[in-house]
Amino acid sequence: MLAKRIKPMALQARRLYVETMFQVMGRALQAVSEVDRSVQEEARALPDGFLFEMTVMPNGPKLVVEHQGDGRFQYLTSEPPRPVDLSIQFKHIAHAFLVVSFQEKTSVAFANDRMLVDGDIDRAIRMTRILNRLEAFILPKLIAERAVKEYPQSLGLPEKVLSAARIYLKVATHFVETARAS
Amino acid sequence: MSQHYYEFFCPVKVVAGKAALEHIPYELSGLSASRPMVITDKGVRGAGLLDPVIEACEEGGQEIVTIFDDVPPDSSKEVVRQIASAYREAKCDSIIAIGGGSPIDTAKAVNILVSEGGDDIAAYAGAGVLKRPLRPFFVVPTTAGTGSEVTAVAVIADTEKSVKLPFTSSFLLPNAAIIDPRMTLTLPPHVTAMTAMDAMTHATEAFTCLAKNPLSDAHATAAVRKISTNLPRVMENPKDSDARLELAQASTMAGIAFSNSMVGMVHSLGHATGAICHLPHGLCMSLFLPYVLEYNLEAIREPLGELLLYMAGPDVYATTPTSRRAETCIAAIRKLRDQLWQYCELPRTLQETGKVSEDQLEAIAHSALDDGTIMFNPKETSIEDIRNVLRRAWG
Numbered sequence: 223m224l225a226k227r228i229k230p231m232a233l234q235a236r237r238l239y240v241e242t243m244f245q246v247m248g249r250a251l252q253a254v255s256e257v258d259r260s261v262q263e264e265a266r267a268l269p270d271g272f273l274f275e276m277t278v279m280p281n282g283p284k285l286v287v288e289h290q291g292d293g294r295f296q297y298l299t300s301e302p303p304r305p306v307d308l309s310i311q312f313k314h315i316a317h318a319f320l321v322v323s324f325q326e327k328t329s330v331a332f333a334n335d336r337m338l339v340d341g342d343i344d345r346a347i348r349m350t351r352i353l354n355r356l357e358a359f360i361l362p363k364l365i366a367e368r369a370v371k372e373y374p375q376s377l378g379l380p381e382k383v384l385s386a387a388r389i390y391l392k393v394a395t396h397f398v399e400t401a402r403a404s
Numbered sequence: 405m406s407q408h409y410y411e412f413f414c415p416v417k418v419v420a421g422k423a424a425l426e427h428i429p430y431e432l433s434g435l436s437a438s439r440p441m442v443i444t445d446k447g448v449r450g451a452g453l454l455d456p457v458i459e460a461c462e463e464g465g466q467e468i469v470t471i472f473d474d475v476p477p478d479s480s481k482e483v484v485r486q487i488a489s490a491y492r493e494a495k496c497d498s499i500i501a502i503g504g505g506s507p508i509d510t511a512k513a514v515n516i517l518v519s520e521g522g523d524d525i526a527a528y529a530g531a532g533v534l535k536r537p538l539r540p541f542f543v544v545p546t547t548a549g550t551g552s553e554v555t556a557v558a559v560i561a562d563t564e565k566s567v568k569l570p571f572t573s574s575f576l577l578p579n580a581a582i583i584d585p586r587m588t589l590t591l592p593p594h595v596t597a598m599t600a601m602d603a604m605t606h607a608t609e610a611f612t613c614l615a616k617n618p619l620s621d622a623h624a625t626a627a628v629r630k631i632s633t634n635l636p637r638v639m640e641n642p643k644d645s646d647a648r649l650e651l652a653q654a655s656t657m658a659g660i661a662f663s664n665s666m667v668g669m670v671h672s673l674g675h676a677t678g679a680i681c682h683l684p685h686g687l688c689m690s691l692f693l694p695y696v697l698e699y700n701l702e703a704i705r706e707p708l709g710e711l712l713l714y715m716a717g718p719d720v721y722a723t724t725p726t727s728r729r730a731e732t733c734i735a736a737i738r739k740l741r742d743q744l745w746q747y748c749e750l751p752r753t754l755q756e757t758g759k760v761s762e763d764q765l766e767a768i769a770h771s772a773l774d775d776g777t778i779m780f781n782p783k784e785t786s787i788e789d790i791r792n793v794l795r796r797a798w799g
Contacts, residue, residue, distance in 0.1 A: 332779050333615035333666065334409045338531060343570075343776035350779065372784035 236319050241283040243322040244276065246393060247356070248285035248297040253392035254356045255295040257385055262293030264352050273298075273306040274349055278318045279338075299400055308341030308349065324361070324369045328353060359385045410617030412664045413574060416554050420583035420653055425457055428500070428542065429464030431580050435540040437498035441491050442468050443511040444502040445475040453546050456586050457502060470494040475503065479510040480561045481569070484525045488517035498540035501578075502587075504547040504599075505685075512558035512576045515541050526562055526569055534573040543578040546587045548651040549599025549686050551606055551659020553581035583656060585649040593639060593748040596651075598686030600635045601744070603627060603655040604737075605670050605689035608697070610661035611711055612704040613668040613780045620665035623657045628714040630654035632740065639747040668781035669772070670696045673793065676771035681760045690741060690750060691757070695797045697734050699789065703782040705730045712736065753799025765794045 254261050270291040277284035286302045287295040312318040317336035320326040328350055331337055339346045354370040358377055367373045419427050432440060440461075448454060454471070461468055472487045491499070491514065499518075501511030516528045519538035528534065543553040558571045591599070607627040610620050631654045637647040673696065674688035683691075697708060709729030713721040716736040724732045744750040751757040754765075769790040772778065778785055 329614060329779055333613075335411045335615075336409075340531065344774040347774050347776060347779055354784075370784070 237283070237315055240278065240315055240318045240322055244283045244285040245397075247276075247322070247353075248287055249393040249396045250356055250360055250389055251285075251287050251352070252295045252297040252396065253389040254352075254359060254385075255293060256392065257388045258355065258359070261352050261355055264348055264355075265289055265293040265295060267348060268345060269307075272308070272345075273302050273304070274345075275302070275306040275309040276312075277309060278312045278315050282312070282315050282318070297396065306341075308339070308345050310346060310349070311338045311340065312336060313338070324365050327369060327371055329371045356389075358382070360389055410615070410619075410665075412617060412619040413556075414554055414577075414660045414664065415574070416577050417580040418554075418583065418656060419580050420656070421649065422585070424582050424584040425460040425544070425586065426464060428457070428461055428582060429466035431542065431582075432466060432498060432540065435498070435579060437540040438466070439469045439494070439496045440466070440498040440500050440540075440542075441487075441494065441496040442471040442473075442500050442502060443475060443487060443514060444471070444473050444507050445477075446473060448503045448507070448546055449473045451546075451590055453587055453590070454502065456584075457500070457544060468500075469496050475507045475510045477506050478561050479506050479513070480563045481525050482563065484510060484513045484517060484560055485523050487514045488523070491518045498542070500542045500544065502544045502546060504545070505550040505552050508543055508545070508550070508552040509558040509560065511541065511543070513560045513571060515539055515576070516571065525560060525571075529569040529571055531570075531572040533571075534575045536575065538575050541578045542580045542582060544582045544584070544587060545652065545655070547591060547595065547599040548588050548648070548655040549602035551603065551655055551662065553578060553583075554656055554659040555663040557663075581656060583649070583652045585645040585652065588648050588652050589643065589645055591642075593642060594750065595686075596638055596642070597635070597744045597748050597750045598684055598690060599655070600631055600638075600651055600686075601690035601693070601741075601750075602686035603651075603658040604631045604635075604740075605674075605693050606658035606662040606667060607631070607654075608693065608711065608737075609667040609670055610658070610665045612697070612700065612707045612782065613666060614782055615665040615780055616707065617665055620661040623661035624665075625711070625714045627654040627658035627661060628711060630657070632715050632717075632736070635740065636743055639744065666780040667777050668696070669700070669778060669783075669785060669790075669793070671777040672772040672775035672781070672785075673768065673790070673797075675775050675777070676768045677754075677760070680764055680767055680771065681757075683757060683759055687751065687757070690744070691752065691754060692793070692797055694734050694737050694741070695793050697737070698796070699793050700781065700783050701730060701734075708733050754794070754797050755799040762798065765791070765798065769794055 268289045272289040275286045286298045290296050321331050357369045358366050358374050499511050499515055501508045513525050515538045545553050556574045556576050560569050562569050607624040611624040630650045634647040634650040637644055670692045673692045677683055677688045678685050712729045712733040715733050741752050754760045772790050773787050
């Protein structure tokens, strides 16, 4: 009886967790593109105005970022102004949860057919590299190793801590600005 | 609880062996098709490979309504439109593709247009656009390597926009793949070697990359055993039809394996080198395979060691210590490549091809890094890693 009552709450909590993580990741993508040169270099290859979406099928949570040019992303808090150029779609909220709770690496989720790519596959690979770089920065090494295929050996502790602090500060500021605006 | 999960799908009926072509009329009638169009290329017709198919059909009371034999090596939107128009004019109701990768991919695209309607194949590009089965479609491969007869993808060039259009749908899979030893019996030694190494790479990468699964493993190991045993036999005696059939089946099995578990960095490098230096795909696979396995070694030591049983046989496997099996497997691949060099001078390094210049390596590296297959490589790959592999493969 108790289990029956708890289950819907657990599912609701899972959905809420994915939604929250998408909001954090979207803002963190914007922040890391302002902080890290490697990410900027990767992003510069994308056309200006390029819209990237990560979403859950059929109408689940989503994050959308736009390449503003010069390697900078902007997280969009409202509906995108035009159809997105690249969409990575999780087939189910459970699959998105596995990835954003770092139980399954992004590359393994691709290999396990947890998600679909709608758009140019070259750009999906590039965006995955950017997401990996972001995760290596903002997650403690032990957790980041569960999220990415291989933790970058070249990423030293001072660079990681400094960049992570700047990214988190920018994410927090963005959350506050969004709250004030609404 | 294990997080492992996989998907496996192959609804293609495999019709393989002696007199397989003679099953085409029956298989067509089973799908209520009676007016097939043949799609092929000049090379296939020139090699006389259309004749046994036409004979088998006519003898079985099955008329071939029309034949399009001018598929170019890199098929385009325009060619697809032209063939679809010929199909409609002749009131055909099914397609038989005869050839290697290009005629098969072209026929898949033609089948989309004649089933779904319209003249612009670009409208159907992408993944999951098709929602229903297409017209009856058979494939008769004339090379033993691509595995296109069991893959759910096709690539067609849009020459106006200078881009390649990918099509992905399970509905692209043919209803049947007809594997007949007569169709590969006259394949020149050089092409036989390249295409067989393509299949070997499909199987090896399927068995060692991230999306490997028990069902693709079974197909991959069987394919490796067949290729390592029968490729030298065919190179020694090209008219050995039993060994030819084994290679053709291995190619199909490797195709089933990799289409369900994807491939890795050998393909990333191969796609990039093929596009920039215009080297045949199978040759690129043969070139890069040992170097990429060496690069991935520590991430794939266990499966690669297991693969030695199929690559070199039970005696070598049993006498090799577990800790050395992966290295011995790579050595067995190198030995096979050396044999192919002896038989037909199949290049083993980029330098030996004589068609790649050192200043192209940087462009190859950047293109390979963005290739979709890099995602499934077991090791995370940086641009510097790719440069290192290319330097080793240079020779």
